[in-house]
Structure formats: C-alpha cells, structure tokens
Amino acid sequence: MVLRVRNLVAGYGQSLVIHGVSLAVDRGEIACLLGRNGAGKTTTLRTIMGLTPPRSGTVTFRDAEIQGNAPFRIARLGIGFVPDDRRIFPDLTVLENLELARRVAGRSDRWTVQRVCELFPVLEGLLQHKGNHLSGGEQKMLAIGRALMQDPELLLLDEPIEGLAPLVVTHLGEALRQIREAGVTILLADQNVKFCRRVADRGYILEKGLIQFEGTMAAIWENEAILSKYLAV
Template identity: 45%
Template sequence: MLKVEGLQNAYGQSRILFGIDFFVGAGEVVTLLGRNGMGKTTTIKSIFGLLPPTGGRIEINGQDMTGEAPHAIARQGLGLVPEGRQIFPTLSVEENLLATQRAETNAPKWTLSSIYQMFPRLRERRRNMGNQLSGGEQQMLAVGRALMTNPKLVVLDEATEGLSPLMREEIWTCLRKIKAEGEAILVIDKNVDVLAKFADRHVVIEKGRVVWSGDTAALLKTPDIKERYLHV
C-alpha cells in the first residue's frame, strides 16, 4: 500500500529527516511514535507532497510517487486527517464533507449517509459552520472529510490531540470501526497504551531516524522504548 525508503527532508538548511524507512500493508494499522519535534509530521507532509522530499522514495500501490503533487497523492488512495484538523471554517459540516467527495468513485463505501451513521453528531450539526463546532466535533469532521475521498489508507496526524477524555474515546471507537471496515491506517498519537491495543505495528522516530520498529507484542515486551523515546 505505502512504502517509504530512505526518506530525507529539510526546512531550508535545517535537515529534519535522515532516511526514514517503513511500510503500511493493505488493511494494516501502523503508528508513528516519538516525542514532539522528532520528524513525525514532516514525514506525513513529505508523503503527501506538502513538503517535497530532498531524498528517498515514496511508493504507493507499487508506483513511485516521490515529490508528486498532493492531488496526485490523494488520487492514489491516501486520505489525510491533518494536525490541527484544518477544516473549512466558513463552510457547513455538509459542505466540508461534500468538498472532498470523489465523484469518480463507483459504488463508494463512504458517502454522506455512511459518515453520518459513523458520526451521528455530524448529522445533527450538518447545517452548522465549521467554526461553530467543538474541537471534538471538528476532529470528527476532519476524519469524515478524509473518508469521503474513499481512501485505501487513512493517515491521522495527532488523532486525539487537545480533546477531552470522553471525546478521545469517541474518536478511538470510530477508528476501531474504520479498521473493522478493512481500511489501512497510519496514525500519530501520544496515547501509546491505546495505540498498543489498536495497531498492528509501530515505528518509533527519534531525531529524524527510525530507531525501533516492531509489532504490538514486541512493543509490550520492550517497556524501555516508552522511557527512552516517548516520554517528555
């Protein structure tokens, strides 16, 4: 589905990524873990063409998509839930969802009806503007907007950041449903305990490099990973 090899990137003269390697298979849930400022969001921006890589290779569905434009990446089946949600504040909930709908998709799995079934609160607020929603409702909308592209891989950057415990659990419940639908998921989040139960494999990034990767069983058997690379 997604294969990243030797990914390098920088902001001006400041190098951020020094050869990131990982992959996400069809229907698989993979996490990117690490402290703030270690390169996780830069990795996501590089994959989506929002920050063209300075080196390495990004392969999607067997095709080299390194440095391609964001719309071309999206057409390959990647849907993004960005850090900070970035919904359209002056569009209604329904307009936000329709803005990313893939019209060329035959018999799409994700439609307004299925999104509203997943997130009943969005149906209730469908006429409200984006800037009238709570943080949790905005995150639901950001997830729903990504799903409306009918992606093969959903990428979530800081899936539950800034949300109340109750709203975080609601988002995780919805992500479990998305996983049950067979969608591949790449997720960044700080809640390692929840991720350990939710994901299949984990990739730990430290200062722009992959310092550890493995499945959930291996993560649970290596408790010092949390202490060395994930605690502030």
C-alpha cells in the same frame, strides 16, 4: 504492502529533519508512528503526502513510486491526509464540508454523508451547523469524515486525539477500528502510546528523524527501556 517508505530524507530550508526514514504499512493494518515532540512525525507524513518535498528516498504506494508528485495527485491516487490542525471550512456547514470533499475528489460513492454519520453519530445532528461552531473533537471527526469522502485506500492521521476529552478519544479509537474494517489502511502519528496500544497493530518509534525501533504494539508496550528512552510514558 500498501505503503513502503525507503530512506526518506526531508526537511525545511537548509535543515534536514528526517534523515533516512524507512517503514512499511500492510493492507488492512493500523500502524503508528510514535515519538516525542519534534521527532519528525509530521514531517514524515507531510513528505509521504507530497507536501514537503523529499531530498532523497522513495515512497511506494501500491506498486508505484509516488515521491515528487503534487499533493493533489497523491490524494487522487488514494491517500487521505488529516493534518493536526484539521483542515475544514469554517464558514461552511458540516454537510457542505462533507459534500465538497466528495465533489473535489470525484471518486466512487463508497463513503456517503450517511455512512460518515453512522461512524460519527454526533455529526448527524450538526449537519446544518457551521464548521467554526463545532468543538475540537467534532472538528476532528469532520476532518476525518472529509478525508473518507475522498475514498482513500490509505489514511494518514496526524495527532488525531490531541486535545480531545477521554470519552471522545475512546469513540475515536472505536471509529478508527471501524474505518479499518471498511477496508481502509491507517498510518497514524501520535505521541500517546496508550492510545496507540489500544488501536494500532504495529508501531514505529521515531527519534531525531530516524526510526529507532519497530515492532508490534504489544512488544513496544512491554519494552520499558524503549518506552522510557523514546516516549514520555
């Protein structure tokens, strides 16, 4: 397992949001965290990344426990995070955004600007455009490209297709498969079970801060009781 989360408890201020989440992601897998609004998907990803401190529980990445580390350390260990609000620099060009991501991380040059453009061809023609001139879908691609430039072993994606047009969603799904083929393990949080069924191998269903069901995406898709109870389908 690349990632193993055990009994993770976290929240904001006095209120707890996740109450003992356990999940594991195998090397080379695309796993997804499914659940309705407010289920705790973002909080789970943020806690893995060190952005929200865990109250208890463990996060094991490769062979080491990483809970309690600062986010930049966790990023350096090889976990990339693309938040739902796409963190790009609006005043920098696409090229500058990508190059800066690599310089900050200082890791290998397995991922290059050229390779990111092969993955997302639309970015190639936009390299000199500023971040804030991009469409929502282009910004999402750039945010994923930035995360890849840091050469992650595991990529955490929060709501990667939210607000995207259907054609862009199809392209993004294809890109995620190519990223996986390139050796990057993926954990994505989404509420769109149809999209997850297309791209993911396995899913965890989160509700009220607890994992209620786990299985292959085929098993989730065929389980009408689960779909209607926990997911808006």
